[in-house]
Amino acid sequence: MRTTQAVSLNDVSRSKRQQILDAAYVVFSRKGFHRATVDEIIALADTGKGTVYNYFTNKEKLFYTLVKERSAPFESALQEVVRSHDPVLTKLEIMIRLFLQFYLDNGGLLRVLMHEMRGFGSEQYSTLSQEQREKHQNSFRATIDILQQVLEEGIRVGVIKECDAQKSAYALFSVIVTMVFQNFVEENLEATAHLIADVFFYGIAKERLAK
Amino acid sequence: MRTTQAVSLNDVSRSKRQQILDAAYVVFSRKGFHRATVDEIIALADTGKGTVYNYFTNKEKLFYTLVKERSAPFESALQEVVRSHDPVLTKLEIMIRLFLQFYLDNGGLLRVLMHEMRGFGSEQYSTLSQEQREKHQNSFRATIDILQQVLEEGIRVGVIKECDAQKSAYALFSVIVTMVFQNFVEENLEATAHLIADVFFYGIAKERLAK
Amino acid sequence: MRTTQAVSLNDVSRSKRQQILDAAYVVFSRKGFHRATVDEIIALADTGKGTVYNYFTNKEKLFYTLVKERSAPFESALQEVVRSHDPVLTKLEIMIRLFLQFYLDNGGLLRVLMHEMRGFGSEQYSTLSQEQREKHQNSFRATIDILQQVLEEGIRVGVIKECDAQKSAYALFSVIVTMVFQNFVEENLEATAHLIADVFFYGIAKERLAK
Amino acid sequence: MRTTQAVSLNDVSRSKRQQILDAAYVVFSRKGFHRATVDEIIALADTGKGTVYNYFTNKEKLFYTLVKERSAPFESALQEVVRSHDPVLTKLEIMIRLFLQFYLDNGGLLRVLMHEMRGFGSEQYSTLSQEQREKHQNSFRATIDILQQVLEEGIRVGVIKECDAQKSAYALFSVIVTMVFQNFVEENLEATAHLIADVFFYGIAKERLAK
């Protein structure tokens, strides 16, 4: 049935795992977590059902691993920007760009992830187990925390108004996500990044009203 | 089991429908769409299973109707503000307040709704049927359109910068929703509304950088 | 598919439950608990799968209920004998007869039950849940307790030697079960009962050896 | 991972086989046949999965071999007693003692075995294949046959009543097994053996009733 590949044992083995992850990406993206079936994934991965369970404890863990592995490079890149010595506003704009890029590249999956953690806040709507959901949420929070840190840096440095850094971080985050999910990101990603930064920094009002 | 009420047939019948809707609100809010079961709803509604299907084609339709009926008053109120003669920025702040209020009052349900339409954009993650999801999305779009109209009015009047009104409307909307879902809304709802408006109007930067 | 029966609603409904129990008896007897499939049961019961789960929480519970309902009359009969005023040895012989009869009538099922509680003692070999197994075991113990009580009565009255009543009860019980499961019970059930009683009462030795 | 041992190929190989058998004993005893997994066995045996299948055709065969090898010394000992020139009742008591000892030593495994052959009679409840079960059953029968032979000897010699030797053998056997499985065997194994023998020989009744 499946075509044997002329590669070293090690590669074949890595390949199986990767084949499954790749197939999972496609299927989860298309169907979401709940509606994605393992059967569909293995059909696409050209693999036996047992193999999936050799590599991943269960469907949830497969999903989690997928997200984790796809996110890693993005998170590193983000960290790097924070540690750089660019001015705060520049940092923020670069981060927005990274976000957009990452969300564009992995939109399918992240849409689903957001779906499964609605509000990346509380409740229990999703099909994911409490435990798994918490892990995802912590990931998210960690990412947003980074935004928050930079905002706080900006406030300390006096570049940013005295505002609630956490709320602002969430606000910025939500706007980025919304732009991506609404397909509002132009071909020129930098343009969109700049646009978001501009509104976020200076607002939409033409002039400040006398209070 | 259930106590029959001594009311006119018509009233009982209306009552049944409402009982179901009320129960559905509670259960959907608690469990989300997928995990809410009709059994749980009828238990709470103190009614028979068949009765639900007499009034609502299916679970989806029940959910849709529920959302629709709960949203109606909010949408009217919103329309009214638009038609008022307040200055644009004032209108916007009032609208933000209305949004917050509405989302706070119906948070449980709307959280679920957002969950089921993730991205109020595209695909098919949710348990909802394509058709039903589109209806919900149209509702959402209609609501956001109203924000957009006011923004456009602001641009026309010269109070708001020349910007992409649609994107801005979505951005504003996403921020509002995020604040609610993150439980960032203070007891003093007006304060939060003002805060959102302030950032949205004037940005977070202390001073405009020389470009 | 299924033939509708011309009976009152109440009867049909009782019938469904009973049909399932009857089918379950056959399938469990033939295949044992683990190898019996719900699919096979519903095929025989001429019923839908969901129906089984309307009446019984799960496969285990179905099995438990089946055993329970089949055992009830036997247990009553046993109790009655205990409370009678026959001489102890007579009581015991009657009880042996009841046991034989019951085990012959429900042999298929009880074989399985014993299987699932191996040793009606300890461990965890069976497919049954800890909780369910304990329930079954308690049933068994209760039944054996009754034997024990009569033995103790015999000791008190001086008809039976001073011996360990519990051990003796278990011994008697195990012999009865073994006779049934080895198909050693003659057509004339009373003969077998008498034979067991005889060995149990007077032993197999021709004469007591001088110690 | 596993430490390779510096022994002759032949020894390693024998060792592997034994390691597997030892591990199998532990796991089967703890979990029973069905719930014991090959994975668990190889983990404990510190060996590869394929290796198990090099030495044993399948899980069943592994189990069978295990039982067979553990039983061999016991069966020899039993034979020896039969061939001895002790009086029949003495032989029987010694045999009871051997049984108790053997069942105590290998209780874990034998419990499982009995479980898998329930009734060491008929049907097909266990996970074991028909063929394999028959082999086990023959083993059992052979062992019980030995008891039967001695009983027949006793009858011939006039020490034992004219009774059905086969049934009596089974009865005795079942009592022994029951005592073990119910943990009724005292520290002093001989006491229990004597107790069983006493009841079996002379019964529990104080005096023979006038018929």
Next chain:
DNA sequence: TATGAATGAGTGTTCATTCAT
């Protein structure tokens, strides 16, 4: 001989929906 990655058959359970009364 030893290994372990790959395999896939097999099954209990949930729950929205129907329809006869």
Next chain:
DNA sequence: GATGAATGAACACTCATTCAT
């Protein structure tokens, strides 16, 4: 209109066994 018994499609997961190296 109100009811609830009956239904069955859909799905994740386990584990003995194989076979290429």
